[in-house]
Amino acid sequence: MRAALSFLVLQTLLPFSVAVAAPSRVVTLSPLISEWVGEVLGCESAVRVVAGVSEYSDFPECLAGKPSVGPYHHVSIEKIVSLRPDLVLASEEYNREAIARLKSLGIRVEVLPKERFLAMPAWIERLGELLDAVPQAKRQSDLWSKRLKEFAADKKRNRTVFIEVQHDPLITVGGGSFLDEAFDAVGLQNVFRDHREGYPRVSRESVLKADPEEIHILDLRGREREFEESRKSWGRFPALRAVRQSRILRLRGEDFARCTPRLLRALKGLG
Amino acid sequence: MGRVYFWVSVAWVSGVLLSLFFGLDPDQAGLILTELRLPRLLLALSVGGALAISGLVLQTTLGNPLAEPYTLGVASGAALGAALGSSWDGAGGALSLESGATLGASVAILLLLRGLRKRSRSGDSMILGGVMLSLLLAGFLSLWMGLADPSGVRSIQFWLLGDLGRATYRTAVPVLALGLVGMVYFISASAKLDAFLFGEAEVEGFGVSLEKSRRMFVLWVSVLVGFCVSSAGMIGFVGLAAPHVLRRVAGTALHRHLVPLCWIFGGAVLAVGDALARGIARPKEIPVGAVMVVVGVPVFFWIHARMRGRVES
Numbered sequence: 001m002r003a004a005l006s007f008l009v010l011q012t013l014l015p016f017s018v019a020v021a022a023p024s025r026v027v028t029l030s031p032l033i034s035e036w037v038g039e040v041l042g043c044e045s046a047v048r049v050v051a052g053v054s055e056y057s058d059f060p061e062c063l064a065g066k067p068s069v070g071p072y073h074h075v076s077i078e079k080i081v082s083l084r085p086d087l088v089l090a091s092e093e094y095n096r097e098a099i100a101r102l103k104s105l106g107i108r109v110e111v112l113p114k115e116r117f118l119a120m121p122a123w124i125e126r127l128g129e130l131l132d133a134v135p136q137a138k139r140q141s142d143l144w145s146k147r148l149k150e151f152a153a154d155k156k157r158n159r160t161v162f163i164e165v166q167h168d169p170l171i172t173v174g175g176g177s178f179l180d181e182a183f184d185a186v187g188l189q190n191v192f193r194d195h196r197e198g199y200p201r202v203s204r205e206s207v208l209k210a211d212p213e214e215i216h217i218l219d220l221r222g223r224e225r226e227f228e229e230s231r232k233s234w235g236r237f238p239a240l241r242a243v244r245q246s247r248i249l250r251l252r253g254e255d256f257a258r259c260t261p262r263l264l265r266a267l268k269g270l271g
Numbered sequence: 272m273g274r275v276y277f278w279v280s281v282a283w284v285s286g287v288l289l290s291l292f293f294g295l296d297p298d299q300a301g302l303i304l305t306e307l308r309l310p311r312l313l314l315a316l317s318v319g320g321a322l323a324i325s326g327l328v329l330q331t332t333l334g335n336p337l338a339e340p341y342t343l344g345v346a347s348g349a350a351l352g353a354a355l356g357s358s359w360d361g362a363g364g365a366l367s368l369e370s371g372a373t374l375g376a377s378v379a380i381l382l383l384l385r386g387l388r389k390r391s392r393s394g395d396s397m398i399l400g401g402v403m404l405s406l407l408l409a410g411f412l413s414l415w416m417g418l419a420d421p422s423g424v425r426s427i428q429f430w431l432l433g434d435l436g437r438a439t440y441r442t443a444v445p446v447l448a449l450g451l452v453g454m455v456y457f458i459s460a461s462a463k464l465d466a467f468l469f470g471e472a473e474v475e476g477f478g479v480s481l482e483k484s485r486r487m488f489v490l491w492v493s494v495l496v497g498f499c500v501s502s503a504g505m506i507g508f509v510g511l512a513a514p515h516v517l518r519r520v521a522g523t524a525l526h527r528h529l530v531p532l533c534w535i536f537g538g539a540v541l542a543v544g545d546a547l548a549r550g551i552a553r554p555k556e557i558p559v560g561a562v563m564v565v566v567g568v569p570v571f572f573w574i575h576a577r578m579r580g581r582v583e584s
Contacts, residue, residue, distance in 0.1 A: 068554055070554040070556065074556060075554075081303055082299050084299060097437070201417070
């Protein structure tokens, strides 16, 4: 009888004890998080809820005018404090220092794990829980899972690719990055996936040795001239299969820089 | 001399006020002042003061006006340690950037002391040894930068250019305490420091042991610099320029005046530099080391020219 009574009391009280009010002043510490907050909440709600964003949070455009808290790798603690957030959404990968500092000031900080292309559904759902927007997040995560299945079904022969993130010094994508997983999902095998760092610096000799079938140049700044210079520079090595077969392609920065729905859409054209 | 103390104190108070209130957002001002700006100010005053005293003592004991706190290689040791520490920190290890910097500075001090054991070391050869040690450690740092993940390198680049943004009371108070103890020690040793002004050959004539005193001074400076770099990164200019400015402005070479003046003035200069670094491009922060050099060097030449003009007239 006592046990039954306790159960009844618990059942009555539990929903109140665990319920956390939806945050009303959110600060995001990386452009990826800002973009996903916009995707999950939709622009109308996001504009109301978001109090500040990290620099370069340029998408969705409705959040671009929000107060900046500085670049994601060196955010201004003062600025964040002055925005009186009730939730700060931080990235495990980029905001380690800020997380510790903000927590010591009594600010609620929730840390999102490093983004992994294949694990994004869980990442999105976690964000939904934090924003008290579980159904909206579930829709987005289901969409992501559906696309992953489609990619798996359409996957053709693995072609080897070199992904150039920066030309000088030459920086590529390593095995631990979301782009490596994204390319693999559509049948493009990154020749430097054995490097476990996110974005390793590699030599041109090692690219020649790997002899990729395609070279993909990530154009982060949207500058045609820089892409052309980079393409021409690879043209000096006609021994490369990618050069012989004219398979040097441009990846638009706005599509490939972040692990967001824009990446999913752009990947469809790559496989 | 009273006038010099007065104006240096005015500079110090100005630095304090600027650092506390420049660009202060009225929202949450209380929290920002007590938990962010005050520890940061304490660290700026302590590090600036300690670096200025270190520069003064090294310029005197090594008999070289170009000597500065980073001449002896301790800062390079701290920088290398910080880089390695941040790598291990990222890998979930026990080391952090700060503890790595402290360890690196300690190893550099031990190497330095080993070098100092040999008698008949002249000031010039010590500087040469220090520069070589700096180069060696900087070489290892470059090696690390070449091999590490670029995102890890970026996180430490800001710190290497000087960063007071990590200041908490826990980091600021030990540097402040050590700096004050160091200042008292150097004031008490000011007669010995004055003896060095007459050249290495004359020091012992004043009843001062050249080797023993120099070793003690270098050890003190190394510990001070190690603490400064571990808590605030590499901040140049103040350690080199502050003693020169004060010698000219105060018109004295006596260390019982120069040591406290350097401590006050060095702290004031860094507090102003940090306020500018934090405030001019808000919410972005500019590395304070860069601000110190870009703003400090023209100001230094202006003071230098003014003082020369006054002497000539």
